[in-house]
Amino acid sequence: MLRLSASVYLSLREHGEEIYPHECCGVLLGLFGDDGVKTVSRIARCGNTRADSPHNRYHIDPKELIRIQREGRERGEDIVGFYHSHPDHPARWSPTDLAEAHWFGCSYVITSVEKGKAVLTHSFELVGGDEPDKRFEDEKIERF
Amino acid sequence: MCMPRIQIPSPLRQYSGKQASVDVPGQTVGDALAGLVSQHPDLKRHLYTEDGKLRAFVNVYVNDEDMRYLQKEATTVNDGDTISIVPSIAGGCCPAIL
Numbered sequence: 001m002l003r004l005s006a007s008v009y010l011s012l013r014e015h016g017e018e019i020y021p022h023e024c025c026g027v028l029l030g031l032f033g034d035d036g037v038k039t040v041s042r043i044a045r046c047g048n049t050r051a052d053s054p055h056n057r058y059h060i061d062p063k064e065l066i067r068i069q070r071e072g073r074e075r076g077e078d079i080v081g082f083y084h085s086h087p088d089h090p091a092r093w094s095p096t097d098l099a100e101a102h103w104f105g106c107s108y109v110i111t112s113v114e115k116g117k118a119v120l121t122h123s124f125e126l127v128g129g130d131e132p133d134k135r136f137e138d139e140k141i142e143r144f
Numbered sequence: 145m146c147m148p149r150i151q152i153p154s155p156l157r158q159y160s161g162k163q164a165s166v167d168v169p170g171q172t173v174g175d176a177l178a179g180l181v182s183q184h185p186d187l188k189r190h191l192y193t194e195d196g197k198l199r200a201f202v203n204v205y206v207n208d209e210d211m212r213y214l215q216k217e218a219t220t221v222n223d224g225d226t227i228s229i230v231p232s233i234a235g236g237c238c239p240a241i242l
Binding site (some may be wrong): 024025032050053056057058059060062063065066067068073078079080082084086087089093094097100101102103104105106108125126130 | 151153155156158164189190201203205208210228230231232233234235236237238
C-alpha cells in the first residue's frame with residue numbers, strides 16, 4: 001500500500017495537467033514502513049530529459065535524482081517511488097514502463113491526463129528478484 | 145588508503161545488510177565497487193552482467209559527476225568523496241510512432 005496526503009495526491013496530478021500534452025515525472029519521498037506500507041511525505045518534481053519524445057517518454061537525469069536523494073537524507077526521507085503522467089493514455093503501466101523500471105520495492109504512480117485534465121491515478125509496485133522476473137503489481141493508494 | 149562512501153539505493157539495500165551507505169577502501173571507483181561486492185556478494189549480480197560489465201541501467205556518480213564522463217572505473221576517489229549508485233528512471237505511455 002502507498003499512503004499519501006490529499007495535498008501530495010493533488011500535487012502530482014496538477015503536475016501532469018501543467019505539463020500536458022507531455023509526460024511529467026517526479027520522485028516520491030517518504031518512508032518505508034516495517035509492514036510494507038510506504039508513506040509519502042512530499043514529492044519532488046523533475047525535468048523530463050526526453051526532449052525528443054516528451055509526449056510518450058520520460059527520463060529523469062540521475063544527477064537530479066542524486067540531489068533529491070541527498071536533500072531527502074538530510075530530512076530523514078527516502079525515495080519510495082516515482083510518478084509520471086500518461087497524456088491521453090490510460091493510467092496503467094506500459095511495456096516501456098516495465099522495461100525501464102529498476103527500483104524494486106518502490107511505487108510507480110501513473111496519472112492519466114485527458115485533454116489537459118487529470119483523470120485516474122494508480123500505483124504499481126515493482127516486484128520480483130531480478131530483471132528477468134520483474135513485474136508490476138497493482139498497489140492500493142490510501143489518502144489521508 | 146582512501147575510504148569513499150558508497151550510497152546504496154533502496155532497491156539494493158536488502159543485499160547490503162540493509163545499510164543505506166557503505167564505506168569501503170579504494171583509490172578508484174572500480175576498487176571501491178569491487179570492495180563493496182566483496183563485502184556484500186549478493187550485490188554483484190544486481191550491478192554487473194555475467195561478463196563483469198556494469199549493467200547499462202546502473203549509473204555510478206562520483207559526487208555529482210557521472211563516472212562515464214570521467215575515467216570510468218579508473219576514476220580516482222579521495223576521502224570524503226561519495227559514490228552514488230543510481231538505477232535509471234524512465235518510461236513512457238506507448239510505443240513510439242515510427
